[in-house]
Amino acid sequence: MRFSQGVEWMLHSVALLAQAPAGMAVSRRVLAEHYGLPEPYLAKPLKALVRAGILTASSGPSGGFRLAGRPEDITVLDIVEAVEGTSPPFICQEIRQQGTAGLSPAVCQKPCAVATMMDHAHQAWRASLRGITVVDLVKSTPKAIRDRNRADFAARLSG
Amino acid sequence: MRFSQGVEWMLHSVALLAQAPAGMAVSRRVLAEHYGLPEPYLAKPLKALVRAGILTASSGPSGGFRLAGRPEDITVLDIVEAVEGTSPPFICQEIRQQGTAGLSPAVCQKPCAVATMMDHAHQAWRASLRGITVVDLVKSTPKAIRDRNRADFAARLSG
DNA sequence: GTATCCCTACTCGGATAATTCTTGTCCGAGTAGAGGAGG
DNA sequence: CCTCCTCTACTCGGACAAGAATTATCCGAGTAGGGATAC
Numbered sequence: 001m002r003f004s005q006g007v008e009w010m011l012h013s014v015a016l017l018a019q020a021p022a023g024m025a026v027s028r029r030v031l032a033e034h035y036g037l038p039e040p041y042l043a044k045p046l047k048a049l050v051r052a053g054i055l056t057a058s059s060g061p062s063g064g065f066r067l068a069g070r071p072e073d074i075t076v077l078d079i080v081e082a083v084e085g086t087s088p089p090f091i092c093q094e095i096r097q098q099g100t101a102g103l104s105p106a107v108c109q110k111p112c113a114v115a116t117m118m119d120h121a122h123q124a125w126r127a128s129l130r131g132i133t134v135v136d137l138v139k140s141t142p143k144a145i146r147d148r149n150r151a152d153f154a155a156r157l158s159g
Numbered sequence: 160m161r162f163s164q165g166v167e168w169m170l171h172s173v174a175l176l177a178q179a180p181a182g183m184a185v186s187r188r189v190l191a192e193h194y195g196l197p198e199p200y201l202a203k204p205l206k207a208l209v210r211a212g213i214l215t216a217s218s219g220p221s222g223g224f225r226l227a228g229r230p231e232d233i234t235v236l237d238i239v240e241a242v243e244g245t246s247p248p249f250i251c252q253e254i255r256q257q258g259t260a261g262l263s264p265a266v267c268q269k270p271c272a273v274a275t276m277m278d279h280a281h282q283a284w285r286a287s288l289r290g291i292t293v294v295d296l297v298k299s300t301p302k303a304i305r306d307r308n309r310a311d312f313a314a315r316l317s318g
Numbered sequence: 319g320t321a322t323c324c325c326t327a328c329t330c331g332g333a334t335a336a337t338t339c340t341t342g343t344c345c346g347a348g349t350a351g352a353g354g355a356g357g
Numbered sequence: 358c359c360t361c362c363t364c365t366a367c368t369c370g371g372a373c374a375a376g377a378a379t380t381a382t383c384c385g386a387g388t389a390g391g392g393a394t395a396c
Contacts, residue, residue, distance in 0.1 A: 001243050
């Protein structure tokens, strides 16, 4: 059980987009070069973020991606679920209703204890990620790096 | 991102094994018929539980699987991690060290904020599952079902 | 009647194919900006 | 000098292969129990 790499890529990319000057769009190519990632495949998770309403995309020269809303309103959970999907990792197959000891559907109207507890754990995981916003992510990065990113963006705007 | 089906199978199977009379071994075939599962493939996750020390296996007639320890000492987390592995779903690839904006290893001695928070969420998930034992699982099943399981095991012992 | 031996049949364990999902890649549609021509 | 038009080049989006992990399956090694036999 492992998350796709797109999760890490998008968490870092969104944090980087939050550091861009207001109104500036960052292209897929710039993101790929910034982190040394395979550029074509970045399209897949980026598109997922656009569909989820986290990013907006614009075409043409000086086009690219930018945040759709305020960084303090975007949680890490939003990003992770936009890439990985909202489906929980554990999906009850109701095996208690099958086999020689199969239970009648009448008895199984309430979810079984296994499914309930796995769901509780999943909600605990979600709550942990929902408590962190993109602003928190940016604040956690060392100031020297943020300064360098700012200078990098400024150079791109002028050049 | 989805758990393998073996997780659900083993959670139910261990709960069922906990209801068996002391010393009685339940074979793979009985488990498969009980839940209507593909019998040959049950071997894989069952073997994982044996390797993890949760179950013990015995060969020959009247052989099968039984709990290795007391049900109150076996947590749900033990079972899930025995089947799925202990590797966390998010593994930091340190992309901040790559690309044109790659950071020097000296700056990256402390894990990045993304990895730290994903790990916190994973630990919250583990803590939730660690708080539930097999005894809790059995107690959560309706009494009528437990009685039927007990009668079923008794019939198997005599017949 | 009892103890011993053998044999059958049932068990788990590892090695082996088919399928689904993630990963990686390519090319086409669309658009904004730059440059040149005309007024 | 200003405005309009065209053209270029850069962008995203969807469709297309390759590899890996999960799912599913088979057959062989080992063992415990039952039955027959000898004492």
